[in-house]
Amino acid sequence: MQEIELRFLIPPARLKGLMRQAKVKSSQVTQLAAHYYDTPDQQLAQAGIGLRIRKEGNNWVQTIKARGDGIAARLEHNTTLDHEHVQAMLNNNALMPDLTIYKDTAIAPALAKFKLKKLAKNLTRQYVTDVERTTRLLVDDKNYKNESSIEVAYDHGKIIHGKDDTQRQAIKEIEFELVSGDLDFLFATAKTWCKRYKLCLSTVTKAERGGLLITEQAYSPAVSANLSQLEVHKDSSRPTFIRAVVNNCLLQILPNSSAIAEGSEDDDHILQLRIGIQRLQSALKAFNNFSDQLNPEWSVILKQTATLLDEYREVAYLAHTVQPKLEQQGAPTVDWSAELKNIKVSPIDAVQANDFQLTLLELIAFSMSDPSTEAQADKLAIDKLTKILSKHHTKLLEAEHNLDDLDIDNAGDVSSNSNDEQKAQHKLHNHLNSHLKSLRYISEFAAPLYSKKQSKRWIKRLAKAQKALGQYLDNLHHKDYYLQKSATEPNALYGAGWFAATLVKREKRYQKRLEKPRSSTTFW
Structure with missing residues (x-):
């Protein structure tokens, strides 16, 4: 039963x-x-x-x-x-x-x-x-x-x-x-x-x-993505495929949102909920025509919730993780309590919000609904996946190319460190990171329908590149936070300088990591 x-x-x-x-x-x-x-x-x-x-x-x-x-x-x-x-x-x-x-x-x-x-x-x-x-x-x-x-x-x-x-x-x-x-x-x-x-x-x-x-x-451990629970195969129809993908994302989202709804402010719960939402956002956008029952409002609410979680997590991570690590290396104390108090929406508020809870209910209902009643029930997912993967791969390469062009234009330019130039570079880095994440998640969802050996190698390289770029962007954001904080608290200059010193090394690392998926044969 x-x-x-x-x-x-x-x-x-x-x-x-x-x-x-x-x-x-x-x-x-x-x-x-x-x-x-x-x-x-x-x-x-x-x-x-x-x-x-x-x-x-x-x-x-x-x-x-x-x-x-x-x-x-x-x-x-x-x-x-x-x-x-x-x-x-x-x-x-x-x-x-x-x-x-x-x-x-x-x-x-x-x-x-x-x-x-x-x-x-x-x-x-x-x-x-x-x-x-x-x-x-x-x-x-x-x-x-x-x-x-x-x-x-x-x-x-x-x-x-x-x-x-x-x-x-x-x-x-x-x-x-x-x-x-x-x-x-x-x-x-x-x-x-x-x-x-x-x-x-x-x-x-x-x-x-x-x-x-x-x-x-007090709470169960944070739950990360488990792709072994993704039940898709070569014969999956498009409506069946998108339901399985949504289900897999919810298996990560729901336990973490449950813990936060009960009061957890643990960084792991917030991080894994944020990743689960990112995976789901990528899926709903990439496979938006796999089902007639997808509600465009889901993406709006998910984006809103993710933004609120990000606003809290960035400052909380600085206060509870980054600053203690810096102090272990001799950095002076920097108090981030005022910034934490100024955050209007806490994680529990974001998760308990009625529109987010109703969206979760609708997503669960969708994942458990019958795919055989849809018009595309006789159309295979794999027939469309190759085109979707190629499209996102092209967007990633374009994002890399745009960033390379900016770096070439700035070479030897004394004004390349201006605020406008930095903002343009930050925007392109975030754009690249967004495309890298999307391609990785879409590749993970599609992988069971293709060669296991080739897809495993491809996804592993994407994941390493994403991690390296993510670390670079994290350090960049930390530097900016500490630099801004130094206007009212001079002790923060230590942190700003420390993270500025790491950026060159981090940039070389992520560029090296990006070379492998760029030069690799795709698995689709």
Whole structure:
């Protein structure tokens, strides 16, 4: 069985209003006491598997969940246990799950890499949850031919450490689960509630929260792009291809945005969310005619969010990472707190913004929608990819050529260091960096449809060139920030001089790195 659900965090200011909708006459309130199991080294959690025994009313139910085939989909297997047997285990403080029941079930592939007998011996109770669940059923009575229904569940309670019940974490979340019918009704309902109560999507399950509690972590680690999860092949149609690409980008975006929505200001979360958005922006622009269901407004909201994240990250990175490293090398102290305070929109504000959350919902819905209903369902992606890759490759070469021309024009010109000249050079560098990133991301998305050996070598060279150019641009930006800061704080001159001294070396490095993809045979 595959469950399809959307989970949201609730802003405290909206909780009372939401509860009036959740607790209606027809709603039901259930006490849920659950025991969660894993090995001491968290083998199940690392595999994306949650295993629990939970009391649901008068019944004890053993449940296992694993990753499904969509962003909002998870495989789930439930078994009602013998009440007397469970009570006997509880009396002896020996309540343990039975793994033998999963043989020859749909969940079996998720456990294939484990030796179940060995796994069963190593299982321990990691944590317990004590939750009051309020549920109500919503039915789409407008569509009589294919009636759809959703269960709305508001959970309020706590997670308790399995070995130290003084360690606890509060739970306040709402879930929308498709019971029957169409996905469209699930997403339409979720969007309505999201607009009304400013809800924020969360990928953090109770099992994950429990794992964080016992490992004493506030948030899960940042998630980077994982191209092994990109499910495309030579026979992929254009609508199928773009959905798979969007799905792959969301697998990076959603966990990082979830952490930030809960309050993380960790640079890794912000960086990986920013990269995920860049990848998605590149895909939506390059493959914009692969589907009739792409909404041009998505790119507008994504760009807006990315800009806000960039504005915060640049200053925060200087304050929390760059400045401490400079001070380790003998630099004087520079205080960036005023610049941080002047940033009007924090990462949590950018991510919690309703238009961004609604855009994420629409992107998830698109990635899970049926590609076979589109007009281009019979057209292969690979027939168009070669032209797209060649076009972006040409743009990259043109950007390199324009920068080379500017450098030649400035050779021996005493005015080449003027502000106007520097601005022109910065603009061309950023233009080159933008084309380099786009070509890299598009190449990564297209690679599974071409020769693995050639595409791997090409992408590796692009990635090295992008990294080298990125480091050059970072140093350039750091120099400018410190130079501007020196107008009010003379200590900042040290940083400005230090980064200025690195630029020549960084420039030579990125130019050398660019030579390889420039002179290499393309893989398409």
